[in-house]
Amino acid sequence: MTALLNIQGLHIRAGDKPLVSDLSFSIRPGERIGLIGESGSGKSMTAMAATGLLPVSIGVSGSIELDSQQVVGATDRVLNRLRGAAAAVVFQEPLTALDPLMKIGRQIAEPVRRRLERESGKTSKDTVQREVRDLIDKVALPQPERIINSYPHEVSGGQRQRVAIAMALACRPKLLIADEPTTALDVTTQAEILALLDQLVRETGMSLLFISHDLPVVAQVVERVIVLKNGVAVEEGPVKTVFGNPQHDYTKTLVEAARLFDEALGATG
Ligand SMILES: Nc1ncnc2c1ncn2[C@@H]1O[C@H](COP(=O)(O)OP(=O)(O)OP(=O)(O)O)[C@@H](O)[C@H]1O
Numbered sequence: 001m002t003a004l005l006n007i008q009g010l011h012i013r014a015g016d017k018p019l020v021s022d023l024s025f026s027i028r029p030g031e032r033i034g035l036i037g038e039s040g041s042g043k044s045m046t047a048m049a050a051t052g053l054l055p056v057s058i059g060v061s062g063s064i065e066l067d068s069q070q071v072v073g074a075t076d077r078v079l080n081r082l083r084g085a086a087a088a089v090v091f092q093e094p095l096t097a098l099d100p101l102m103k104i105g106r107q108i109a110e111p112v113r114r115r116l117e118r119e120s121g122k123t124s125k126d127t128v129q130r131e132v133r134d135l136i137d138k139v140a141l142p143q144p145e146r147i148i149n150s151y152p153h154e155v156s157g158g159q160r161q162r163v164a165i166a167m168a169l170a171c172r173p174k175l176l177i178a179d180e181p182t183t184a185l186d187v188t189t190q191a192e193i194l195a196l197l198d199q200l201v202r203e204t205g206m207s208l209l210f211i212s213h214d215l216p217v218v219a220q221v222v223e224r225v226i227v228l229k230n231g232v233a234v235e236e237g238p239v240k241t242v243f244g245n246p247q248h249d250y251t252k253t254l255v256e257a258a259r260l261f262d263e264a265l266g267a268t269g
């Protein structure tokens with residue numbers, strides 16, 4: 001089957017400083033892949049490169065095919081067509097994705113309207129409103145009436161992340177890229193958002209690129225992982241193999257750190 005995202009020989013640099021070096025991986029339709037590594041290892045850079053979102057000051061070479069379109073060097077017109085339809089991104093901090101001055105209902109309506117126009121060339125206010133309500137239900141936001149009429153700062157962090165997920169879902173992307181979507185949340189909310197993402201991805205059959213530094217989190221939602229260290233993929237394979245029998249020293253350190261953390265939690269809990 002043709003890959004939905006196919007990255008081959010990707011190099012990303014800032015001036016002459018390499019940020020990502022010779023990275024290759026692909027994601028098939030419906031496949032869930034985790035990209036893990038410590039802070040600064042190049043995870044977000046890779047995610048931004050995949051959707052053509054890197055700042056112009058950053059150098060990119062290699063090949064990134066998203067839904068059979070080349071992203072490296074693509075024009076804004078090509079990229080705009082791909083964004084949303086081929087891939088949508090949920091970021092770590094939902095406030096960055098939301099407009100502070102626009103009510104939440106209108107913000108969710110925006111990608112819904114764009115998608116309907118793309119699909120059928122026309123939209124009606126009623127259809128858009130109905131879909132906004134459906135999406136709010138889907139991401140299990142409480143008090144839909146209040147949320148629709150609230151500004152982002154008037155709802156909780158976990159609720160804002162649900163709004164950001166609803167906006168990504170509104171695009172009906174073939175690939176969902178989630179860049180540390182739960183890192184900014186408390187542990188309980190983290191678990192809820194993770195379960196929600198997991199359920200939505202399975203229901204819709206979307207592909208998933210899940211980015212995190214947190215091994216147990218990644219292990220819950222993906223089938224395969226790629227371990228990045230200083231912009232280099234040091235290990236790759238099925239979750240069970242990589243976590244159960246890590247080969248690279250760096251992966252061993254990550255697995256050991258996660259195990260110690262779990263033990264510490266067990267000791268207090
Ligand atoms: N605009 C930029 N110009 C130059 N270097 C940058 C820029 N943005 C990020 N970097 C550097 O690129 C490297 C990779 O950053 P990236 O954001 O991909 O890390 P990450 O793996 O996502 O880390 P984290 O887990 O903290 O989010 C870092 O060393 C970072 O300082």
Ligand SMILES: [Mg+2]
Binds near residue numbers: 043179
């Ligand atoms: Mg990051």
